[in-house]
Structures are given as structure tokens and as C-alpha cells.
Amino acid sequence: MFRPIIGAAVTVLLVSGCSSASTQQEGATRAVDTFLGEVKVPEKIDSVVILDGRRDQDIVLSLGLPLTGGPQQDPAAGYELPSPMAEARQAAAPEELFLENEVNLEALAAAAPDLIVCHEDDLGEIREQLQAIAPVLVVAASPEQTWQDDLLMVGAATGTSAKAEQLIADYDARVAEVKENYADEIAATKVSPISWSVGEGTGVRGARLHSRVLLDVGAQPADGFAKALETPDDSVRFSPEQTLEAHQDADALLVSATSAEEWRSATEDPLFGQLPAVRAERVVRTDRLTFEGGPITAMHTLGLVEQLYGG
Amino acid sequence: MSLSGLVLTRAPALRSRTVSAQAGWLAMTASALLLAVLLSLAVGSRGLIPGELFDVVRGSGTAEARAIVLELRLSRTIAAVIAGAGLAVAGAVIQGHTRNPLADPGLLGVTSGAAVAVVLAIFLLGITDPAGYLWFCLLGALLGTVLVTAVGLAGAKRRDASPASLVLAGAAVNALLGAVTGVMLLLDSASLDVYRFWTVGSLAGGPDAQVLAVAGPLVLAGLVIAIAHAPALDSLALGDDAAKALGRNPLRTRLTGLAAVTLLVGGAVACAGSLGFVGLVAPHVVRRLTGPVHRWLLPQCALVGAVFVLLADVVGRLVVHPDELPVGVVLGIFGGPAFVLIVLRFRRSRRGR
Numbered sequence: 001m002f003r004p005i006i007g008a009a010v011t012v013l014l015v016s017g018c019s020s021a022s023t024q025q026e027g028a029t030r031a032v033d034t035f036l037g038e039v040k041v042p043e044k045i046d047s048v049v050i051l052d053g054r055r056d057q058d059i060v061l062s063l064g065l066p067l068t069g070g071p072q073q074d075p076a077a078g079y080e081l082p083s084p085m086a087e088a089r090q091a092a093a094p095e096e097l098f099l100e101n102e103v104n105l106e107a108l109a110a111a112a113p114d115l116i117v118c119h120e121d122d123l124g125e126i127r128e129q130l131q132a133i134a135p136v137l138v139v140a141a142s143p144e145q146t147w148q149d150d151l152l153m154v155g156a157a158t159g160t161s162a163k164a165e166q167l168i169a170d171y172d173a174r175v176a177e178v179k180e181n182y183a184d185e186i187a188a189t190k191v192s193p194i195s196w197s198v199g200e201g202t203g204v205r206g207a208r209l210h211s212r213v214l215l216d217v218g219a220q221p222a223d224g225f226a227k228a229l230e231t232p233d234d235s236v237r238f239s240p241e242q243t244l245e246a247h248q249d250a251d252a253l254l255v256s257a258t259s260a261e262e263w264r265s266a267t268e269d270p271l272f273g274q275l276p277a278v279r280a281e282r283v284v285r286t287d288r289l290t291f292e293g294g295p296i297t298a299m300h301t302l303g304l305v306e307q308l309y310g311g
Numbered sequence: 312m313s314l315s316g317l318v319l320t321r322a323p324a325l326r327s328r329t330v331s332a333q334a335g336w337l338a339m340t341a342s343a344l345l346l347a348v349l350l351s352l353a354v355g356s357r358g359l360i361p362g363e364l365f366d367v368v369r370g371s372g373t374a375e376a377r378a379i380v381l382e383l384r385l386s387r388t389i390a391a392v393i394a395g396a397g398l399a400v401a402g403a404v405i406q407g408h409t410r411n412p413l414a415d416p417g418l419l420g421v422t423s424g425a426a427v428a429v430v431l432a433i434f435l436l437g438i439t440d441p442a443g444y445l446w447f448c449l450l451g452a453l454l455g456t457v458l459v460t461a462v463g464l465a466g467a468k469r470r471d472a473s474p475a476s477l478v479l480a481g482a483a484v485n486a487l488l489g490a491v492t493g494v495m496l497l498l499d500s501a502s503l504d505v506y507r508f509w510t511v512g513s514l515a516g517g518p519d520a521q522v523l524a525v526a527g528p529l530v531l532a533g534l535v536i537a538i539a540h541a542p543a544l545d546s547l548a549l550g551d552d553a554a555k556a557l558g559r560n561p562l563r564t565r566l567t568g569l570a571a572v573t574l575l576v577g578g579a580v581a582c583a584g585s586l587g588f589v590g591l592v593a594p595h596v597v598r599r600l601t602g603p604v605h606r607w608l609l610p611q612c613a614l615v616g617a618v619f620v621l622l623a624d625v626v627g628r629l630v631v632h633p634d635e636l637p638v639g640v641v642l643g644i645f646g647g648p649a650f651v652l653i654v655l656r657f658r659r660s661r662r663g664r
Contacts, residue, residue, distance in 0.1 A: 199515045201633070239633040240515075241357035241383055244375050261439060270378035 032157040035120070035141035036127070041157040042135070045114045050094075051103050052119035055139045058294030059151050060117055061088040062167055063160040069111045071103075072096035078259030081287045084300035109133050117154060119292075140292065143207050143234070147294045167295040174302050178217050182309040191308065192222040192247055195256040195288070196266040202243055206234035210254055210290040213301040222250035243271040250275070252282040252308050256290065284308045333607045336600045340614040344392075347621035351388040352380055354625050356633045386517035390582040391624050391638070392617040393523065394514075395589055397530040397579030399616020400609050401572045402590025403597070404537050407544035407605060408568045409474040413654065415591040418481040419569065421576040422585050423488035424455015429509055433502040434495045442519040445581050449529070452577035456569055459484045464562075477565070512584035512639025514624050526578040533574030534613060540567050541605035548603060586639050588646025589616050595653050 029040040047068035050056040060067045067089075073079060077100070083089070097111060098104035103122060108130075116136045123130070123138060130136045137157055139150040148168050155164030179186065193210045194202045205211060206229040215221075221229060224246045228236040238246040247253065253275070257263040263285060266272050277283055284307045290297055353364050357379055366372035367380045401416040409418070416422065428451025432444040463480035496503045543564040546554040551561045579586070593616040594608065601607040620638060623645065627636040 199513075237633055239356035239635065241355045241379050242633055244378075245357055270382045271375065274374055274378065 030157055030159065032137075032153060034153060034157075035138045036131070036136060039135050039137060039157065041137070042114050043159065045158055047111070047113045048115045048117060049097065049108060049111055049113040049134070050117050051108075051122040053100060054119060054289070054292040054297075055147055055150060055294050056117040056119055057089070058085055058296050059139060059147070059154050061085060061092060062151070062295040063155060063158060063163050065115075065154075065158055065160070067092040067094045068113060069095045069097045069108070071098055071100045074100040077288075078261065079287060079289070080258070080260050080263070081285070081289070083289050084293065084297045088296060105129050105133075115158070146212070147209065147298065151294055171295060171298055171302075174299060175213075175216050178302060178306055178309075182217075182306070185309040186218055187220065189220060189251045189282075189309065190222040190249055191219045191252045191254065192225040192250040193254040193256070194224065194247060195291075196262055196272075198262055198265045199240065201238050201240040202246065203235065203237045204228040205291075208291045209293050209297055210256070210286060210301045210304070213298055213305060214254070217302075217305055219305075222247065224250065240269070240271070243269065244274050247275055247277070250277050251280070252284075253277040254284050254286055254304060254308060256286050256288055258287040258289075282308065333601060333604075337607070337611060337614070340600075340611055340618065343618050344614050344621075347618045347625075348388055348392070350625055351391065351621045352384050355379065355384060355628050356635075383517050386520065386523060387514040387624065388621065389523055389527070390514050390518045391620040393527055393530050394512075394579040394583035394586055395593075395617035395620030396613035397533065397575040397582075397616075398586055398589040399593035399597075399612040399619070400534055400537050401575035401579070402616075403594035403605070403608055403612045404540070404544065404568050404572050404575070405590070406594055407547060408565055409478050410548065410550075411474070411478060412595065413591070414478070415588075416572060416576045417485065417585075417587075417590075418478060419572055419576075420455035420459035420481055420484040420488065421452045421573055422455070422580060423485045423492070424458070425449070425452040425577065425580050426506075426510060426585065427451055427488045427492050428454070430492050430495045430502050430506055433505050434499050439505050440519075441581075442521045445522050445525060448581045449525075449577045452580065453573055455484065455488060456573045460566070460569055474565075509584040510639075511637045512586035512642070513635075513637035514583055515635050515637065518582055522581055526581045529574045529578035529581075533571045533578065534609075536567065536571040537575065538606065538609050540564070540571060541609055543567070544605040545603075583620070584639060586620065586642055588642050588650060589619055592646050592649045592653065593619055 028043040030043060031038050031040050033039075046066055048060050048065045049069040050060055050067065051071065053071045053073065057067070057070060073083075095111065097107040103126065105126060108116070113134045116130055116134045118130070118136060118138060120138050120141045123136075127136075137154055139145070139147075139154070148171075151164045151167060152161065155161040191214060192204060193208065193214055194204055196202055202224075204224045204227070206215075206225070211225070211228075211234075214225075224236060224238065228234055255266060257266050272278060284304050286301070286304055290301050290304070293301075353359060353361065359376055359379065363372055363376045364380060367376050372380075398416055401421075402414075405414045405416055405418055406412055408414075425448045428447040429444050431451075432438045432447040438444045438447070459477065459481045462484060463477040466476040466480055492506075496506060543554070543559055546557045546559045547561070547564060549557075554561055554564070576590075593612050597608055597611045597615050601611050619642070623641040624638040627638050627641040630636050630641075
């Protein structure tokens with residue numbers, strides 16, 4: 001709502017912000033083709049700022065780039081489970097420049113980063129203002145763009161391609177290991193990654209990272225999951241009354257419930273309690289932090305998938 | 312001829328329906344309510360055949376059908392009845408007190424007081440559970456009414472004791488409380504998320520049994536006070552001077568009415584949030600059946616208001632399947648045009664005088 005106002009106000013601040021950035025841009029740069037066209041990134045990067053805190057943060061931290069600023073996780077979201085990136089983020093200790101989903105361009109300009117990495121959702125109407133502050137790399141630019149694609153793109157732009165390839169190889173190796181260790185369970189178990197919302201029922205999205213990880217290990221999709229994969233936007237929703245009908249064929253469920261209230265609502269729901277997967281105690285809880293991410297979150301999700309099959 | 316007989320002679324509309332006709336209408340709307348309740352239990356995004364519903368009513372049926380009917384649909388059905396009855400009766404009472412056919416329960420600051428208190432509970436204490444902010448809602452409703460009454464009485468001392476003072480006080484206090492709510496919502500987006508569902512009015516998920524256990528008796532108490540207060544409302548309809556001549560104390564009568572409205576609206580909004588148009592439209596529909604005599608009007612309003620909210624909720628469950636349209640939105644869609652019709656009819660009837 002405040003973006004246009006902040007955007008207008010920040011142009012004044014950008015004068016000082018740009019002077020340091022332009023000095024750096026006069027040095028050696030790497031050019032990469034991205035969603036925004038050709039982007040020239042300084043070879044020497046001392047500070048990277050992210051805007052979203054999911055895939056952008058995961059990739060920056062995984063590649064060991066100097067993360068100096070980003071959003072503050074919204075305390076009102078009620079995250080109860082520890083973030084997969086908590087340890088890496090604590091080590092990087094980035095400055096909290098604004099609240100999650102409320103990009104503050106003034107704070108961003110004042111941080112004078114060498115590079116901005118952001119999610120496509122955050123680009124909105126502030127694309128030009130961001131580009132005036134620093135070169136911008138956009139991740140998740142399209143639904144088809146995987147975290148591996150983005151990792152390679154950011155790797156190429158920052159001179160960390162070798163590290164990016166290694167991270168992808170590590171993930172693939174871990175996937176192969178899970179496939180081998182749980183081959184029988186994977187073949188015999190129908191699974192669904194569902195999200196639970198208080199009073200709104202359940203949903204499944206095939207494009208979410210945890211869905212992709214399940215597909216990577218060769219999971220057998222339950223009906224709800226299969227339906228989601230068949231729809232044009234990879235998603236399907238079920239009302240509270242449809243909970244049992246929609247997921248009763250699932251032998252195991254990866255349930256996303258972010259806050260304690262959401263989880264309590266799920267566990268106290270009479271239809272959720274009747275689900276065969278719940279009765280068989282084959283439910284692993286996760287939260288919305290595994291909807292989106294990069295190598296760290298994908299590896300963390302593989303751990304959840306192992307729990308799902310390993311009991 | 313007694314004074315009350317004289318008054319009834321001067322106001323033929325007040326005795327225009329026979330007792331048997333009124334009882335007939337009452338039986339008819341009670342039947343409509345029963346049908347709406349059955350519809351609310353039978354219809355939803357998970358289709359149940361009548362046999363399944365019948366089994367559940369008989370105490371058998373599958374575990375899934377029992378959970379859907381008894382744990383999801385029954386609580387929202389009860390909440391719809393409580394909210395609809397409370398708001399419609401409150402609307403009739405406030406229209407009677409202010410002698411303003413376009414008045415609605417929000418006029419007395421009950422809804423805006425409840426809204427401020429709910430947002431404060433979310434903003435300052437982080438309470439997001441409806442059962443958690445129930446008492447804030449009720450306390451806010453009470454304080455909102457007290458504030459409007461105090462300002463209205465102060466205005467009446469300086470100006471006159473007409474209901475216009477109360478209406479003006481209500482408008483001013485509502486604007487003030489609305490501004491306070493707006494500031495808090497701007498400062499905290501999380502409050503806004505919870506508040507927008509509350510302010511639109513929704514029965515999705517079925518309100519907590521704890522909320523119904525508190526709101527139900529409050530609305531019932533408000534209903535009893537309102538019906539006991541019906542003869543006084545009939546007197547007020549003739550004007551304050553006539554009411555005084557009939558032995559009524561206008562101030563005491565207004566305070567009793569305010570107490571009834573606070574209980575009715577406080578209980579109703581605790582159940583279903585801030586539902587619009589029920590309190591405004593239902594009394595007008597009912598007046599066409601019963602005429603203006605409040606001892607018939609008020610019970611009929613309770614039944615018709617409940618039917619309105621139940622039907623709106625059923626429609627909301629079906630139109631954007633598998634999601635739901637909040638009942639407040641459905642009421643707005645149908646209530647808006649109905650409100651326009653009421654205004655046009657009101658203008659036409661005034662021109663005809």
C-alpha cells in the first residue's frame with residue numbers, strides 16, 4: 001500500500017546510495033542473462049541483501065555470499081517450528097531492514113548493497129527503484145524455474161558456480177540415498193503434502209518445494225496430490241467438510257501447520273482425526289517455510305520425507 | 312374510553328392484525344426457521360444424502376457424517392440462529408426507540424465498541440482465537456453503548472430529550488471508535504488479517520462451543536427484556552409526550568432498550584462477527600406481516616432474522632465451492648438492494664403523506 005509513497009521518497013535517498021554503488025559498478029563485473037534481461041554484477045561482492053527470506057535467502061546462504069540485510073520474520077505469523085535456515089542465518093547475522101512482506105526502500109538504499117537477490121513476488125512496482133540501488137537477481141521468476149535453476153543463475157552471477165553445482169550434486173546424492181533406503185516403503189505408500197488453515201480446510205500445491213522433493217524421491221501421490229498436479233496452477237483446495245473425503249486414500253501425510261493454533265486446530269478436528277494416515281500415526285508436521293526454498297530447505301525437507309517413510 | 316384505548320383509536324395500524332392472524336404468521340415463520348435449520352444441517356461442500364442426515368439425527372450414521380453434521384454444521388447453525396435473532400430484534404428495538412426506520416444496531420456504538428475491543432485484544436495481547444477475544448467483544452459492546460448513552464444524555468440536557476440526540480451521539484462515537492480501530496489496523500497487519508474476517512462476518516469452521524455457551528444466554532436475556540419492553544416501544548412510537556401521558560418514563564424506557572440492544576448485539580457479534588443489514592432489513596420485512604405492534608414484531612423478527620442468516624450461510628457455502636463466501640458478504644449482496652428498496656419505499660410513503 002505504501003510502496004508508491006516510499007518509492008517516491010526514496011529517490012532522494014538514492015542519490016547518496018547510488019554514488020557508492022556506481023563506484024563499485026565501474027569495476028569488473030560479470031554479466032548474466034536473467035528474467036530482467038542482462039544484469040551486471042560486481043566481481044567483488046561485500047554485501048548482499050534479500051527481500052523475501054525464502055528461496056532468495058536460502059540460495060545466498062548456501063553459496064556462502066555475504067548476506068548483510070533482509071526482512072525480519074513476521075512475529076505475528078506464529079512460526080513454531082525452527083527455520084531450516086536458522087543456523088546459517090544466525091552465522092551470517094544480517095541486519096533486519098524491514099518486516100517480512102513490507103519492503104522498505106529507504107532502509108534498503110541506506111544499506112547500499114552490492115547485490116539484491118529477491119523473489120519475483122517482491123518485484124511488483126519497485127523494480128526500477130531496486131535496480132537503482134544495486135543489481136537485482138530475481139529467483140522463482142516463473143513456476144517452472146526450480147531452485148536448482150536459480151542456484152546456478154546466482155552462482156554464475158557471483159562466481160560461485162562450482163559451489164552451486166556441488167550443492168545440487170549433494171542434493172541429488174541424498175535423493176538417491178533416500179530412494180534406495182526406502183524403495184519398498186515409497187512404492188507402497190500413497191502420500192500427500194497438505195496445508196492446514198484454521199476454518200478454511202486443506203490445500204495441496206504441486207509447485208511447493210516439499211511437493212517437489214516428494215516427487216524427486218518417486219513418491220506415490222495420493223488422490224488429492226495427484227489432482228493438484230493435474231490442474232493448470234498445480235493446486236487444489238478442499239473445504240473443512242471435505243477433509244476426510246479428500247485425503248482418506250493417503251497412507252502418509254506431510255502436514256503444513258505454521259502456528260501452534262493451526263496445529264491444534266488440525267489435531268482437534270474430528271475429520272482430520274479420522275484420516276487413516278493420522279490414525280496410523282504416519283503424519284509429519286512441517287510449516288510454510290518448506291513451501292519455498294533452496295538447497296538448505298530441500299535437504300531439510302528430505303529429512304522430513306525420511307521420517308514419513310521411516311516412521 | 313381509557314387513555315390507551317384512545318391511543319389505539321388514533322393509531323389504527325397498531326391494532327390492524329387479529330391475534331389469530333398474528334399466531335398464523337408466527338407459526339409460518341417458525342416452520343420456515345425449522346426448514347432453514349434442516350437445510351443448514353443438510354447442505355454443504357461435502358454432500359450428504361437425506362438418509363445419512365436422518366441416521367445422524369437418529370443417533371447413528373457414519374463417523375464422518377456425524378462429525379460433519381454434529382461438529383461442523385450444527386455449531387454454525389446455532390450461531391446463525393443466535394446472530395440472526397439477536398441482530399434482527401436489536402434492529403427493531405433501535406428503530407422503535409429512535410423512531411427512525413433506517414436505524415440499525417450499529418447506530419448505538421455496540422458494534423464499533425466491540426470492534427475496538429477485539430482489535431485491542433489482537434494488537435496488544437496477541438489473542439487470535441475467537442473464544443479468547445469473546446469477553447473483549449462483549450466488554451467493548453457494553454462500553455460502546457455506555458459511551459453513546461452518556462454522550463446522548465449530555466446532549467439531551469443541553470438540547471432536548473428527542474431520540475435525535477442519541478442518533479447524533481451514536482454517529483459521533485462510531486466515527487471516533489472507527490478511527491481508533493483504523494489506526495491500530497494500520498500499525499499491525501496481523502490484527503488486520505484476523506479483524507477482516509471478524510468485521511465481514513463469518514460462520515466458517517463453526518464457532519467455538521464456548522462462544523455459543525456465552526452468547527446464547529446473552530441473546531436470550533436480551534430477547535426477554537426486549538419482548539417485556541414491547542408495550543413501552545409501542546408508546547414511544549406515538550412520540551415522547553404521548554408516551555409520558557401513558558405513564559412511561561422515556562429515559563428509563565430508553566435505558567432498558569439500550570440494555571436489551573447491548574445484550575442482543577454483543578451476543579450476536581461474538582458468534583458471527585459484524586453482520587450487516589439483518590438488523591436493518593428484517594424488521595421492515597416483518598412489519599409487513601405483523602404490523603407495528605412490538606409484542607408480535609419482536610418475536611417474528613427473531614425468527615425471520617435467524618432464517619435470513621441461515622439461508623445466507625447456506626448460499627455462501629455453495630456459490631464458490633469448495634471455498635465459502637462469508638455469510639456477511641452474502642447478506643451484503645442481498646441486503647444492499649433490499650436496503651435501497653426500503654429507502655425508496657420510505658421516501659414514497661413520506662411523499663404520499
